Amino acid sequence: MALVTSLRPSPVAMVELKTQDGCALVIGRYPRFGYDARGGGGRAQQGPSDADGWRDLVFEPASLVIPELNWRTTRLLGLPLPPGLAIAILPEQLQGRWQRTSGAVQLRFRSRFRFKVADQVAAPDLIVDTQLATASVQGKRHRGQGQPLNAGGEGLLVGVATVQPSGEGWFDRFLGLPDEALALMRCRITIDSY
Numbered sequence: 001m002a003l004v005t006s007l008r009p010s011p012v013a014m015v016e017l018k019t020q021d022g023c024a025l026v027i028g029r030y031p032r033f034g035y036d037a038r039g040g041g042g043r044a045q046q047g048p049s050d051a052d053g054w055r056d057l058v059f060e061p062a063s064l065v066i067p068e069l070n071w072r073t074t075r076l077l078g079l080p081l082p083p084g085l086a087i088a089i090l091p092e093q094l095q096g097r098w099q100r101t102s103g104a105v106q107l108r109f110r111s112r113f114r115f116k117v118a119d120q121v122a123a124p125d126l127i128v129d130t131q132l133a134t135a136s137v138q139g140k141r142h143r144g145q146g147q148p149l150n151a152g153g154e155g156l157l158v159g160v161a162t163v164q165p166s167g168e169g170w171f172d173r174f175l176g177l178p179d180e181a182l183a184l185m186r187c188r189i190t191i192d193s194y
Contacts, residue, residue, distance in 0.1 A: 014192050015044045015057055015098070019066065020154070022186040026142055027163065028179035034075045037185070040066045042094070043192070053101050059094040066091060066111075088114040090125070096132075098189065103148030103155060105189065107132045115171070123171035128181060130159035142182035149189055157185045 019037035026032045042064035047056035067073055070086040089111050096107035109132050112125040131137075134146040137160045144158035163181050165172040 013046060015046050016190050016192045017041045017044065017059070018188045018190075020186045020188060022156075022184075024182075024184040025069065026182040028141070028176045028181070030175075031077055032182075033069060033081075035069055036073045037067050040064075041187070042091075044095075046098075053099050054097045055100070056097050057095060057107065059091075061091050061093060064091040064094060084118045086116045086119075088116060090114060098149075100149075103134065103150065105132075105134045105149065105155065105157060107157065109159060109183070123168045124166040126163055126166055126177075128161045128163060128183070130161035130181075130183060132157035132159040132183065132185060134158075137182075139180045139182070141180045144182055144184060152188070153190045154186070154188045157187060159183050 019040035021036040021038050023035040023037040024032050025035060042059045044057040044059040047058075049055050066089040068086050068088045069081065071080040071083045074081045074087075090113075091109070091111045093110040094107055096105070098105045108130075110127070110129045113128055114125050115122045132146075134148045134155050134157055136145045137143060137158050139160035139162075142160050144160070146158040147156040149155035159182070161181050161183070163175075163177055163179060165177040171177075
């Protein structure tokens with residue numbers, strides 16, 4: 001009688017990203033929006049390690065959640081945004097690579113930013129396409145310094161992007177588009193096997 005053994009598939013290591021408090025957004029010449037992004041994040045599949053220890057990360061955009069900027073989550077010059085004003089962040093792409101030993105992360109982030117007043121869309125979406133990194137970034141107007149992931153997986157990703165006009169004249173004049181935006185995303189990245 002042949003011995004039949006049951007084989008379980010080996011665990012798949014997934015990477016989980018959770019956004020945290022201490023995030024920020026700067027659009028053009030306007031002051032920095034302080035932003036509490038707790039409750040957001042997503043999961044990514046990671047590729048095999050290369051010779052330098054880098055692993056590819058690919059997040060499924062539909063599974064990504066990024067809290068909107070509103071009077072509960074966002075402060076400008078120390079004051080909350082006016083009630084009824086909100087900016088929804090609708091991710092379209094988040095992928096790149098990370099190196100666990102150094103804590104370095106590089107992610108391409110493409111998203112639509114939708115401005116709403118009293119739950120009504122106020123203008124066409126703005127497209128933000130940037131490289132978020134734990135290193136320093138420098139644009140024409142903005143610059144930022146990221147922080148590699150620490151032993152607990154916490155770090156700061158920063159990116160500068162050129163934001164093109166939306167096509168809505170009054171809105172583009174109000175924001176001074178085209179111009180640069182600076183994004184700062186404080187997050188925690190961990191391995192989760194299942």
